[in-house]
Amino acid sequence: MAAYDPQVKVVHTDRHRGHDPRVETYLGEPVPACEVPERAQIIRDALAADEAFEIVEPAGHGSEPILAVHDPGLLRFLEEAWPAVQRQRIERDFLVADTYPTRGMFQGMSEAFVAARPEPSAIGGRTGWWGLDSSNPIRPGTYDAARWAVDVALTTTDLVLGGETAAYGLCRPPGHHAAAAMAGGYCFFNNAAIAAQAIVAKTGERVAILDVDVHHGNGTQQIFWRRQDVLYISLHADPKRLYPFFLGHPDEIGEGPGRGANRNFPMSLRADDAAYLATLDNALERLADEPGSILVVSLGFDTYEKDPIGDLALTTAGYHEMGRRVGALGRRLVILQEGGYHLGALGENARAWLRGAAGLPAADAAAVPAADRAVRGTIPRP
Numbered sequence: 309m310a311a312y313d314p315q316v317k318v319v320h321t322d323r324h325r326g327h328d329p330r331v332e333t334y335l336g337e338p339v340p341a342c343e344v345p346e347r348a349q350i351i352r353d354a355l356a357a358d359e360a361f362e363i364v365e366p367a368g369h370g371s372e373p374i375l376a377v378h379d380p381g382l383l384r385f386l387e388e389a390w391p392a393v394q395r396q397r398i399e400r401d402f403l404v405a406d407t408y409p410t411r412g413m414f415q416g417m418s419e420a421f422v423a424a425r426p427e428p429s430a431i432g433g434r435t436g437w438w439g440l441d442s443s444n445p446i447r448p449g450t451y452d453a454a455r456w457a458v459d460v461a462l463t464t465t466d467l468v469l470g471g472e473t474a475a476y477g478l479c480r481p482p483g484h485h486a487a488a489a490m491a492g493g494y495c496f497f498n499n500a501a502i503a504a505q506a507i508v509a510k511t512g513e514r515v516a517i518l519d520v521d522v523h524h525g526n527g528t529q530q531i532f533w534r535r536q537d538v539l540y541i542s543l544h545a546d547p548k549r550l551y552p553f554f555l556g557h558p559d560e561i562g563e564g565p566g567r568g569a570n571r572n573f574p575m576s577l578r579a580d581d582a583a584y585l586a587t588l589d590n591a592l593e594r595l596a597d598e599p600g601s602i603l604v605v606s607l608g609f610d611t612y613e614k615d616p617i618g619d620l621a622l623t624t625a626g627y628h629e630m631g632r633r634v635g636a637l638g639r640r641l642v643i644l645q646e647g648g649y650h651l652g653a654l655g656e657n658a659r660a661w662l663r664g665a666a667g668l669p670a671a672d673a674a675a676v677p678a679a680d681r682a683v684r685g686t687i688p689r690p
């Protein structure tokens with residue numbers, strides 16, 4: 309018999325492994341990649357060893373939910389990119405753009421004129437056309453992995469629409485930097501935005517997205533910028549200091565019908581649990597009078613005190629408390645993985661957050677080995 313009934317369902321597939329970047333660049337210099345397959349494996353293993361969780365496989369959902377959010381050109385590019393590299397017989401095993409269409413290039417030209425510029429045909433030009441930055445190399449298995457990350461998000465959504473109070477999608481690659489017509493920041497499709505759109509379409513309710521990754525979710529903000537029915541709330545490092553640099557400021561509140569449905573909360577350098585949780589409480593006040601029964605969480609652990617991103621300073625105990633406060637909102641939760649790169653702590657941080665969200669005590673990781681727990685069928689409560 310399970311120690312906890314109901315268990316929190318964790319949607320996971322190992323199909324993410326084909327997206328296995330080895331290097332990214334830091335100021336142009338090659339450095340070891342942060343967003344690696346071990347991340348998802350570590351979180352999966354930590355949750356599989358805890359009887360509060362049950363791992364389930366995703367189901368395929370096809371292209372339609374992706375096209376409800378993304379430009380068909382982005383989908384086509386990601387599908388065609390690796391085969392195009394192969395046709396060119398370039399001696400390399402990854403694809404990264406080095407030329408991007410940035411704002412100064414089009415200065416003074418009308419929006420309609422700029423929108424009518426044609427997509428290049430060369431693969432280097434196409435990669436820049438659909439990309440934000442050089443931190444997300446395309447590998448042979450990237451497209452398949454990115455498609456499965458969307459299916460993980462949509463299966464998680466189905467579970468919650470089917471009556472689960474909360475479910476967690478172990479999405480990899482992550483999604484929140486991907487805009488309607490742009491990949492970037494380790495992201496290809498915006499898993500959380502696709503989930504939110506699917507919820508709106510199926511329920512007709514308003515949906516809120518809470519983004520607690522250390523980076524501003526510029527893609528999610530862009531996708532719902534003019535939408536009143538999807539509220540985007542993000543806590544993140546000040547973009548003056550940290551990627552994505554060009555969006556994430558507090559005056560970005562949405563436009564048109566979406567005015568007021570976008571809220572950014574940049575944090576000060578090395579903000580700790582207390583500072584973060586105080587800002588979280590402020591941010592969640594915006595949710596109080598917002599209709600809708602489901603909250604999508606873009607969950608990142610790159611706010612961790614020892615994360616290589618190195619901007620904020622949260623602890624494992626802080627994650628449990630953050631999860632607890634989000635769970636206590638009384639909304640059903642579609643929780644989707646975004647960033648988090650400290651491999652040694654990722655498992656415990658995910659476990660702490662999710663146990664908090666499920667109203668469970670923070671487990672004492674050292675108390676009983678996983679094998680013993682399975683035999684005894686119970687988890688010691690502190």
Ligand code: SP5
Pocket residue numbers: 334342443482483484485493494495521523551608610616617618646647648
């Ligand atoms: C989903 C997500 O967390 N995306 C983050 C994308 C960040 N892209 C640039 C990161 C550069 C960090 N390189 C590590 C160097 C640490 N000093």
Ligand code: ZN
Pocket residue numbers: 521522523608610646647648
């Ligand atoms: Zn991040």
